[in-house]
Amino acid sequence: MNSKERVRVAVAHREPDRVPVFxxxxxxxxxxxIMGRQMYVGFGGWLVAKVFSEWMAEGRVxxxxxxxxxxxxxxxxxxxxxxxxxxTLPLTNETVEPVAENQWKYTDPDSGLWRVIGYNPESxxxxxxxxxxxxxGVPGLRHxxxxxxxxxxxxxxxxxxxxxxxxxxxRERFFILGEADVLFPSEASWQPLFxxxxxxxxxxxDRYFEAxxxxxxxLIDAEAEAGVDGFVGGVDFAYHSTTLFSPAMxxxxxxPHMRRITERCHSRGLPFFKHxxxxxxxxxxxxxxxxxIDGYHAIEPTAGMDIARLKRxxxxxxxxxxxxxxxxxxxxxxxxxxxxxxxxxxxDCAPGGGYVLSSSNSIHSGIPTQNFLAMLKAAREYGTYxxxxx
Amino acid sequence: MADLKELAAALMRGDAxxxxxxxxxxxxxxxxxxxxxxxxxxxxxxxxxxxFKNNEIYVPEVLIAARAMYTGMKVLExxxxxxxxxxVGTIAMGTARGDLHDIGKNLVSMMMRGNGFKVIDxxxxxxxxxxxxxxxxxxxxxxxxxxxxxxxxxSMKATIDELQKAGxxxxxxVLIGGAPVTQRYAAEIGADGYAxxxxxxxxxxxxxxxx
Ligand code: B12
Numbered sequence: 001m002n003s004k005e006r007v008r009v010a011v012a013h014r015e016p017d018r019v020p021v022f023x024x025x026x027x028x029x030x031x032x033x034i035m036g037r038q039m040y041v042g043f044g045g046w047l048v049a050k051v052f053s054e055w056m057a058e059g060r061v062x063x064x065x066x067x068x069x070x071x072x073x074x075x076x077x078x079x080x081x082x083x084x085x086x087x088t089l090p091l092t093n094e095t096v097e098p099v100a101e102n103q104w105k106y107t108d109p110d111s112g113l114w115r116v117i118g119y120n121p122e123s124x125x126x127x128x129x130x131x132x133x134x135x136x137g138v139p140g141l142r143h144x145x146x147x148x149x150x151x152x153x154x155x156x157x158x159x160x161x162x163x164x165x166x167x168x169x170x171r172e173r174f175f176i177l178g179e180a181d182v183l184f185p186s187e188a189s190w191q192p193l194f195x196x197x198x199x200x201x202x203x204x205x206d207r208y209f210e211a212x213x214x215x216x217x218x219l220i221d222a223e224a225e226a227g228v229d230g231f232v233g234g235v236d237f238a239y240h241s242t243t244l245f246s247p248a249m250x251x252x253x254x255x256p257h258m259r260r261i262t263e264r265c266h267s268r269g270l271p272f273f274k275h276x277x278x279x280x281x282x283x284x285x286x287x288x289x290x291x292x293i294d295g296y297h298a299i300e301p302t303a304g305m306d307i308a309r310l311k312r313x314x315x316x317x318x319x320x321x322x323x324x325x326x327x328x329x330x331x332x333x334x335x336x337x338x339x340x341x342x343x344x345x346x347x348d349c350a351p352g353g354g355y356v357l358s359s360s361n362s363i364h365s366g367i368p369t370q371n372f373l374a375m376l377k378a379a380r381e382y383g384t385y386x387x388x389x390x
Numbered sequence: 391m392a393d394l395k396e397l398a399a400a401l402m403r404g405d406a407x408x409x410x411x412x413x414x415x416x417x418x419x420x421x422x423x424x425x426x427x428x429x430x431x432x433x434x435x436x437x438x439x440x441x442f443k444n445n446e447i448y449v450p451e452v453l454i455a456a457r458a459m460y461t462g463m464k465v466l467e468x469x470x471x472x473x474x475x476x477x478v479g480t481i482a483m484g485t486a487r488g489d490l491h492d493i494g495k496n497l498v499s500m501m502m503r504g505n506g507f508k509v510i511d512x513x514x515x516x517x518x519x520x521x522x523x524x525x526x527x528x529x530x531x532x533x534x535x536x537x538x539x540x541x542x543x544x545s546m547k548a549t550i551d552e553l554q555k556a557g558x559x560x561x562x563x564v565l566i567g568g569a570p571v572t573q574r575y576a577a578e579i580g581a582d583g584y585a586x587x588x589x590x591x592x593x594x595x596x597x598x599x600x601x
Contacts, residue, residue, distance in 0.1 A: 120490075120515060122488060123488035123542070125488060125490055127490045192493070195449050196450060196453045199450040239569065240569035243448065245450050246448045246450075246451075302570065327540050332540060366539070
């Protein structure tokens with residue numbers, strides 16, 4: 001059974017030959033350690049802030065995108081992972097200039113919007129530290145929304161052809177996931193402003209989600225044409241104790257667009273998996289069953305998401321992906337601890353299919369390589385169907 | 391007093407223009423600044439903290455309440471200075487070195503301000519050295535550290551060690567928090583206090599200062 005079939009069977013809630021394995025991202029330090037060379041992968045700061053900025057400033061975007069794809073495919077092949085998500089790519093029309101050590105300013109020539117990205121070499125982290133929207137407040141956000149409403153589509157024939165070509169070597173080997181989501185700006189420097197506007201300027205926020213989802217729908221079409229096998233939405237909606245905003249706000253701003261997205265995926269015959277960190281108990285039923293999603297990824301155990309309970313409650317309707325804690329267990333635990341947790345998770349969730357193993361977020365730069373490898377090894381050891389004690 | 395209850399209610403709704411107007415009205419009506427602060431702004435912010443802790447309201451509602459509170463504070467601050475009203479304590483807050491998660495830290499800062507504390511915001515990715523510098527500043531009697539990543543938690547210990555070396559642990563109490571942090575961890579690294587959420591952070595801070 002190849003990876004594609006393995007995932008399809010598991011998602012159809014039947015038992016394949018073994019539990020499929022997935023990671024949303026593997027950061028460069030861990031990947032480089034495994035492959036014995038500098039890997040251009042993941043969403044750590046070195047790649048996404050430093051290399052993106054420097055290579056873009058030198059006009060080497062295409063070269064970089066190709067390098068990322070080829071490293072990504074090499075890594076996932078080497079690790080024998082079953083699902084290949086789209087890597088993080090430098091897809092932007094913005095111009096880049098350095099403004100301080102490890103800080104770069106990105107400016108969009110058409111809209112005039114700018115943002116500053118910072119990188120911390122010590123921890124391999126990066127983030128948007130400032131932006132025109134943050135500086136200007138509500139008028140800045142309004143300007144952004146107006147721009148989103150009128151800007152020309154992102155999908156060009158070139159992009160489509162390029163995507164098709166780079167995915168070619170992976171198509172036979174993997175179940176490939178494209179990207180699509182309701183774009184709550186969880187990584188933007190103006191996220192707090194956005195949260196305030198959800199309460200004070202709801203019509204503006206309606207327009208934001210309408211415009212961004214319209215673009216996402218065209219991206220879904222393009223990625224489907226390029227041959228992906230499904231989609232994942234990576235935007236975080238929750239933190240350790242609950243969701244970032246109220247169920248009422250989810251009903252107004254998020255769920256209707258979530259449904260537009262899943263309907264578009266389904267019209268193409270492709271499943272949609274929703275990733276989110278954190279505790280989603282207060283919207284669980286509505287999000288997992290009411291929005292047409294086919295799978296739920298991350299399932300953060302330290303935020304109180306109990307995968308055994310979720311399996312009992314939703315296991316026959318959606319696929320569960322994740323739950324191996326990357327916060328404490330994979331970061332500070334021993335390989336034996338990791339092996340034990342994987343065994344438990346598989347015993348709880350794998351019987352009958354509908355489970356894909358992965359960490360509870362990603363293989364971030366603080367995870368020791370041996371723990372990640374122990375997780376993959378245990379997935380093989382315990383993940384073979386038929387399960388002995390099921 | 392009826393209108394201070396109204397003021398607290400406006401703050402809880404996040405109605406900044408109303409808070410601005412009602413604070414000014416209360417001042418003009420001759421109500422003492424300390425009383426406007428305590429029974430209006432602080433009273434409102436305490437309810438906000440409590441509701442947030444119980445998941446009855448969410449981050450957006452806290453943010454707009456805090457914004458409303460600041461408009462009221464702006465009116466009161468010069469008067470508080472004139473009247474010689476001192477902050478209940480001064481806390482220097484930042485996220486641990488390497489940590490960029492600042493939503494939680496900002497909420498704690500807002501709740502502290504909303505309870506009469508002066509807050510010095512050290513921002514994100516704060517080095518032990520920077521915390522030490524802040525701890526030396528006049529009036530600072532609390533250090534608040536926030537970590538959301540398991541990998542940045544050790545830097546909280548490093549900070550406490552540096553504070554110890556600099557002989558500052560008698561001057562300042564250290565309060566820590568963030569999703570992966572626990573009471574046990576706080577005890578382990580010698581922090582004076584831990585709190586799981588912004589409202590409890592205020593209670594803990596007051597307790598540490600003997601209030
Ligand atoms: C939003 C978010 C981000 C945003 C941050 C935006 C910002 N400006 O803050 C972005 C996208 C930038 C981000 C990046 C990353 N993140 Co992140 N992120 C989150 C998420 C979803 C929510 C955090 C949040 O905002 N909570 C909302 C606030 C209100 O809650 P809070 O911070 O816990 O604060 C409350 C209490 O803890 C307490 N408190 C907080 N501070 C203090 C301080 C004191 C003194 C006291 C008393 C109390 C207190 O009071 C607050 C209010 O009640 C969490 C998920 C989670 N489970 O928490 C992951 C999470 C924290 N992230 C995680 C990871 C791994 C990362 C990255 C490494 C990802 C990567 N691979 O690159 C990077 C690291 C960046 C960095 N250097 O910090 C992991 C951490 C795992 C771990 N334990 O180590 C989490 C848990 C996700 C997961 N599923 O594993 N993230």
